[in-house]
Amino acid sequence: MLHPRIKQSIQVVLSLGLALWIFWFLYRDIEIDTLWRQVTTSNWFWIGFSLLISLFGFWLRGWRWTLLMDFQEGKKVNSGEAYHAVMVGYLANLLVPRAGEVARCGILSRTIGMSLGHLLGTVIVERTIDLLFLLGTILIAFLVENQLFLGLADQLINLDLLFQKASQNLPLLIGGVGVLVLFLYFLFKKFRQNSFIQKVQGFLREIFSGVKGIARLKNPWGFWISSVTIWVIYFLTMYAVSKGIVSTANLSSGEVLLVMVMGSIGMVAPVQGGIGTFHALVAFILIQLGISEQDGKIFAAIIHGTQLFLILIAGLISWIYMMQKPVWNKQTTV
Numbered sequence: 001m002l003h004p005r006i007k008q009s010i011q012v013v014l015s016l017g018l019a020l021w022i023f024w025f026l027y028r029d030i031e032i033d034t035l036w037r038q039v040t041t042s043n044w045f046w047i048g049f050s051l052l053i054s055l056f057g058f059w060l061r062g063w064r065w066t067l068l069m070d071f072q073e074g075k076k077v078n079s080g081e082a083y084h085a086v087m088v089g090y091l092a093n094l095l096v097p098r099a100g101e102v103a104r105c106g107i108l109s110r111t112i113g114m115s116l117g118h119l120l121g122t123v124i125v126e127r128t129i130d131l132l133f134l135l136g137t138i139l140i141a142f143l144v145e146n147q148l149f150l151g152l153a154d155q156l157i158n159l160d161l162l163f164q165k166a167s168q169n170l171p172l173l174i175g176g177v178g179v180l181v182l183f184l185y186f187l188f189k190k191f192r193q194n195s196f197i198q199k200v201q202g203f204l205r206e207i208f209s210g211v212k213g214i215a216r217l218k219n220p221w222g223f224w225i226s227s228v229t230i231w232v233i234y235f236l237t238m239y240a241v242s243k244g245i246v247s248t249a250n251l252s253s254g255e256v257l258l259v260m261v262m263g264s265i266g267m268v269a270p271v272q273g274g275i276g277t278f279h280a281l282v283a284f285i286l287i288q289l290g291i292s293e294q295d296g297k298i299f300a301a302i303i304h305g306t307q308l309f310l311i312l313i314a315g316l317i318s319w320i321y322m323m324q325k326p327v328w329n330k331q332t333t334v
Contacts, residue, residue, distance in 0.1 A: 015097050015270055016271070016272055018276070019271035019275035019276040019277070020276070021276070022271075022276030022279070022280055023275055023279060026276070034298070038295075038298045039302060042245050042246075043243070043244040044244065046240045046244030047241055047306055049240045050240035050241045050306070051306060051310050053233055053240060054233070054237050054307060054310060055314065056233065057233035057234070057237070058086055058090070058314070059079065059083045060226055060233070061083075061086050061230055062079055062080075062081075062082035062083030062085070062086045063079040063082065064126070064222075064223060064227065064230070065077075065123075066082045067219050067222055067226075068125055068126060068223070069082075069114065069122055077108065077112060081111070081112065084318035084321050085107055085108040085318075087311070087314050087315045087317075087318035088104055088315060088319050088322060089103050089104030090315050091311060091312070091315030091316065091318070091319060092104075093272065093273060094308070094315075095272065096272070097270045097271055097272055101120070101127070104123075105119035105120050105123060107323075108322075109328075110322075110327055111322060111325040111327070111328060112328055113328030129227055133227060133230075133231050134261075134265075137231060137257075137261055137264070141258045141260075141261045144254040144258075145254050145255065148258065148289070234260055235256065235257060237303075238256050238263065238303065239256045241299070241303045242259070242299070245298075247292070247299065248295070251289065258289075259282055259285055259289075262281040262284070263278055263281065263282045263300075263303075266279070266280065266281040266282065273311075274304070275304075278300065278304050279297065282300040283296040284296075286299060286300075
């Protein structure tokens with residue numbers, strides 16, 4: 001059996017290799033001169049504004065995190081410390097996918113002495129809420145741009161024929177759904193000791209308990225308002241960049257929302273910093289919106305590249321700042 005560190009190293013190399021391969025496959029036909037010309041002709045006031053918005057969003061994410069910590073063990077975390085820990089987490093994600101959650105908790109535990117277990121628990125709640133907001137944003141995008149969604153689906157399947165068949169066999173369809181629900185119920189009940197079933201049930205319980213637990217915070221309204229604002233900031237960041245690039249300047253707010261959703265899905269993929277997957281999904285949806293393939297890929301490269309640059313600079317500054325802080329009681333509290 002492979003040593004855990006060797007196994008982790010192989011996973012990191014494979015994920016990075018996949019990301020770079022996707023990136024190369026997308027951009028192999030685009031000349032550097034073409035990309036550079038688009039960069040130099042872009043309106044950098046809008047792109048710079050998008051970076052300022054993102055930076056505020058990072059700080060707001062740190063402030064929201066302090067609400068979940070909530071004076072645990074008598075230790076109050078200020079928003080500045082939480083912001084720097086969040087940026088260290090983003091920086092770690094560029095090296096190892098999903099390592100950022102552990103990294104930001106570890107460095108905060110190291111400097112303030114808060115329980116690492118408690119910090120990881122707050123991150124699970126935070127990620128649960130972010131997942132729900134992502135699903136909600138996808139729903140909003142569908143309601144705003146439903147014709148485009150239906151058009152994409154119609155390219156894969158004949159929706160008119162599907163609806164016709166469904167209406168002709170409505171009783172059979174309702175009965176089939178009922179049987180499926182009963183089958184899943186008895187399946188979960190019979191195999192509730194199965195590891196996969198337990199993981200699914202545990203995940204659903206975490207979502208429920210996470211949402212329920214927010215009501216017990218000292219400032220639940222602050223948590224929900226900041227969560228909404230964070231996703232508004234994601235949208236404004238994408239919108240500002242779209243205004244700064246000639247090929248996307250005429251996109252409607254609904255279309256930009258759809259691009260943001262696709263980009264968010266791309267960032268969820270288990271690759272370093274969403275490299276490749278972000279570019280592929282953003283370029284794909286822009287092509288569906290009538291943007292040329294080349295311009296769509298260049299737009300994705302500019303917004304991802306500028307965000308990557310911001311995370312590298314701000315993340316390194318935060319890492320240096322946090323590493324210079326004294327260790328709490330000369331050891332990490334666990």
